[in-house]
Structures are given as C-alpha cells and as structure tokens.
Amino acid sequence: MAKGKQQLSGAGLRGQTAGATALCTVGKAGTGLTYRGYDIRDLAEQVSFEEVAYLLLKGELPTAEALDAYRVRLAGLRDLPAALREVLERIPASAHPMDVMRTGCSFLGTLETERDFSQQEAVADRLLAIFPSIITYWYRFSHDGQRIDCTTQAESLGEHFLTCLHGKRPDPLHATVMNVSLILYAEHEFNASTFTARVCASTLSDMHSCITGAIGSLRGPLHGGANEAAMEMLERWETADQAERELLARLERKEKIMGFGHAIYREFDPRNSVIKDWAKRLADNVGDTTLYAVAERVEAVMQREKRLFANADFYHAPAYHFMGIPTKLFTPLFVMARTSGWAAHVMEQRDNNRIIRPSADYIGPELRPVPPVEARG
Numbered sequence: 001m002a003k004g005k006q007q008l009s010g011a012g013l014r015g016q017t018a019g020a021t022a023l024c025t026v027g028k029a030g031t032g033l034t035y036r037g038y039d040i041r042d043l044a045e046q047v048s049f050e051e052v053a054y055l056l057l058k059g060e061l062p063t064a065e066a067l068d069a070y071r072v073r074l075a076g077l078r079d080l081p082a083a084l085r086e087v088l089e090r091i092p093a094s095a096h097p098m099d100v101m102r103t104g105c106s107f108l109g110t111l112e113t114e115r116d117f118s119q120q121e122a123v124a125d126r127l128l129a130i131f132p133s134i135i136t137y138w139y140r141f142s143h144d145g146q147r148i149d150c151t152t153q154a155e156s157l158g159e160h161f162l163t164c165l166h167g168k169r170p171d172p173l174h175a176t177v178m179n180v181s182l183i184l185y186a187e188h189e190f191n192a193s194t195f196t197a198r199v200c201a202s203t204l205s206d207m208h209s210c211i212t213g214a215i216g217s218l219r220g221p222l223h224g225g226a227n228e229a230a231m232e233m234l235e236r237w238e239t240a241d242q243a244e245r246e247l248l249a250r251l252e253r254k255e256k257i258m259g260f261g262h263a264i265y266r267e268f269d270p271r272n273s274v275i276k277d278w279a280k281r282l283a284d285n286v287g288d289t290t291l292y293a294v295a296e297r298v299e300a301v302m303q304r305e306k307r308l309f310a311n312a313d314f315y316h317a318p319a320y321h322f323m324g325i326p327t328k329l330f331t332p333l334f335v336m337a338r339t340s341g342w343a344a345h346v347m348e349q350r351d352n353n354r355i356i357r358p359s360a361d362y363i364g365p366e367l368r369p370v371p372p373v374e375a376r377g
C-alpha cells in the first residue's frame with residue numbers, strides 16, 4: 001500500500017524537471033506562454049505561422065527578406081512523391097486521419113531518409129510543408145475519389161491546407177483563424193508528444209522516427225485528440241440547457257470532460273481566450289445559434305462545478321467546425337502546427353545530448369525460482 005501511494009505521488013513525472021529548453025515557457029507565474037521569449041498573445045496577433053516556425057527552428061524571427069525566402073521554400077516542398085501518393089491511395093476512408101499522418105511521416109522517412117544531422121533543418125521544413133498535402137490528398141481520394149494537385153500557390157501553410165481540402169481559395173477570415181490556430185498549437189515545452197520526440201532523439205535516431213513517435217503520442221484524447229473528442233461531445237447537444245443537464249450527469253458519473261484541465265496551468269490556459277474570440281467571430285459569420293452557446297455553457301458549468309478551465313483544445317473544436325473542417329481532421333491540424341516545435345526540440349536535444357533513461361520504482365514480486373511448466377497455474 002505504502003509503495004502504491006509512493007508510486008502515485010510520482011505519477012506522470014508531474015512537477016519534475018526533465019531537461020532544459022530555450023524554446024518555450026509554460027505556466028510561468030501560473031499563467032503565461034512564451035516562444036523564445038515572445039508572448040503567445042503578441043505572436044498570435046502580429047505574425048504569421050511561418051514566422052513562428054522560423055523562430056522555433058532557426059532561433060530568431062526572420063527578416064522580411066528571409067521570410068519571403070522561407071515562404072517560397074516551404075511552398076516548393078508541398079508536392080507528394082508518387083510512391084507516397086500510392087500508399088495514401090491504399091489507406092481506407094475508415095482509417096483514422098492520425099494514423100494516416102503517422103504512416104505518411106514514417107513512409108516518407110523511407111523515401112527521403114535523414115542520412116545525417118546536417119539534413120535536420122531540411123527534413124523539418126519538408127515535413128512542415130508536406131503534412132497538409134498528405135492528409136488532404138488521402139482525405140479527398142478516399143472520400144471523393146479525387147486525386148488533388150498538392151502544388152497550390154497558397155501563400156501560407158494554413159491556406160494551402162484549406163485550399164486542398166475544399167478545392168477553392170479560403171475565405172480570408174478562415175485563413176486568418178487558421179494562422180492563429182497554428183501559432184497557438186506550435187509549441188508547448190515538455191508535453192507528452194514533444195517529450196516522446198526528445199526521448200527518441202536522445203537515442204540519436206532520425207527525425208522521421210522522432211516525429212512519427214510524437215504523432216502517436218499526440219493522438220490520444222488526453223493530449224491532442226481532445227479537440228476531436230470535445231467536438232464529438234458538443235455536437236450531441238442541441239441547446240445549452242440540454243448541454244448543462246447532460247454534462248452534470250457525466251460529472252456525476254466521474255467522466256473526464258475533454259478540452260478541460262491541464263497538467264501545468266493551474267488557473268487558465270492563455271491560448272483559450274485567443275481561440276475563443278475567433279470561434280465567436282466564426283460563429284457570428286456562419287449565423288450559428290447553437291454550437292457556440294453550448295460550448296460557452298459547458299465552459300461555465302465546468303468552472304462552476306469543478307473549477308476547471310477550458311484548455312487550448314476546447315474552442316478549437318467549434319472554430320474548426322465553423323470553417324467546414326471534418327472533425328476527424330482536427331488533431332492532424334495540431335500535428336501540422338506542432339511539427340515546428342517537435343523538430344526544434346529534436347534539434348535542441350541533439351545539440352546537447354545524453355540518452356534519456358530514467359529509473360523506475362520496482363513494485364513487482366520478490367526474487368523467486370522459475371517453476372517447471374507442469375507446476376504452473
């Protein structure tokens with residue numbers, strides 16, 4: 001019993017420092033979020049996702065000239081190799097899009113293997129540029145039988161995604177929200193998926209393996225999968241009152257409510273108010289009278305009943321929905337953004353590496369003899 005308790009108190013490595021980073025601070029003084037010293041709210045208001053990716057991967061915000069060159073570079077890396085297209089065409093429509101992202105990343109690693117670490121920035125740029133093409137090519141082929149052209153001239157990664165998905169240039173409001181969303185999701189210190197990437201990097205593995213592992217970690221509903229799970233919950237409810245009644249019943253049954261709570265933030269998630277404002281604008285834009293109101297009621301009830309706040313995933317659900325993005329593609333969007341942070345962490349880990357290998361408290365049986373097979377059971 002004492003051992004079990006000890007185990008629980010250390011569960012999830014909560015509160016333990018597991019390394020150093022110059023990339024990001026989460027929850028300093030209980031609240032804020034910064035990327036390389038810049039406040040997330042300033043970044044979300046003033047720059048593009050491409051600038052943030054450059055900041056994370058290369059250390060500083062780009063000059064105007066460097067940014068132009070970076071945009072052109074990323075746009076030139078969007079196309080899919082024929083062999084990858086063939087693989088994507090074989091994945092059924094019933095597959096989860098996160099499995100498509102994981103497979104696409106892993107397969108690309110067989111075609112464009114990172115042979116040595118001098119290629120790391122090139123691999124990171126390629127992954128950033130190609131993920132929107134991977135997911136939309138598969139989605140459009142498996143759902144509509146269409147082989148889309150992934151070489152759009154869209155200026156930004158977000159617009160490229162929306163153009164490929166919907167087959168037309170996006171509404172400027174959607175392009176703006178997508179940009180903000182990608183910035184909010186870009187980086188978050190030693191969260192589970194980034195830590196996965198760093199553990200993998202610490203063995204001196206290749207970039208595709210690190211990112212493939214990170215995608216697997218992000219997929220779960222306790223992490224990135226919460227935006228999809230939040231949407232599935234919200235769309236069941238037709239009015240705010242119904243939402244409140246059924247939410248209270250879920251809480252009574254001690255169910256976890258996806259999109260609420262956080263391992264590090266204690267008072268609020270600074271990304272929430274940003275994406276919430278944009279979700280409201282999108283709701284007004286589409287004339288929504290239900291979903292946003294339901295989401296606001298859920299947020300209020302969670303605060304009142306559990307003192308739990310909405311995290312970055314919660315209002316991303318209605319925001320993406322209002323932009324006509326299928327629910328199953330919500331977490332892949334998180335991948336598209338977080339690839340910048342993951343790759344930056346892989347590079348940082350490689351810069352000052354020691355294999356990550358913690359210890360465990362042993363709670364199994366004492367030393368004992370191996371019984372012969374006929375004596376077991």
Ligand SMILES: CC(=O)SCCNC(=O)CCNC(=O)[C@H](O)C(C)(C)COP(=O)(O)OP(=O)(O)OC[C@H]1O[C@@H](n2cnc3c(N)ncnc32)[C@H](O)[C@@H]1OP(=O)(O)O
Nearest residue numbers: 221222223224226255256257258259260261262263311312
């Ligand atoms: C972008 C992101 O990845 S943000 C995270 C996205 N994930 C989610 O939204 C999933 C729902 N949330 C959760 O499961 C958790 O809040 C996590 C995984 C984010 C953090 O987990 P922890 O650090 O273990 O949470 P924490 O220690 O703060 O939990 C405290 C208590 O609140 C409860 N709690 C935490 N979150 C929730 C929730 N969303 N719904 C109901 N109860 C909750 C816990 O069960 C725990 O109760 P207990 O003390 O009775 O066991």
Ligand SMILES: O=C([O-])CC(=O)C(=O)O
Nearest residue numbers: 187188190191192263312
């Ligand atoms: O930091 C975490 O544990 C989860 C999170 O919010 C993120 O990865 O964006």
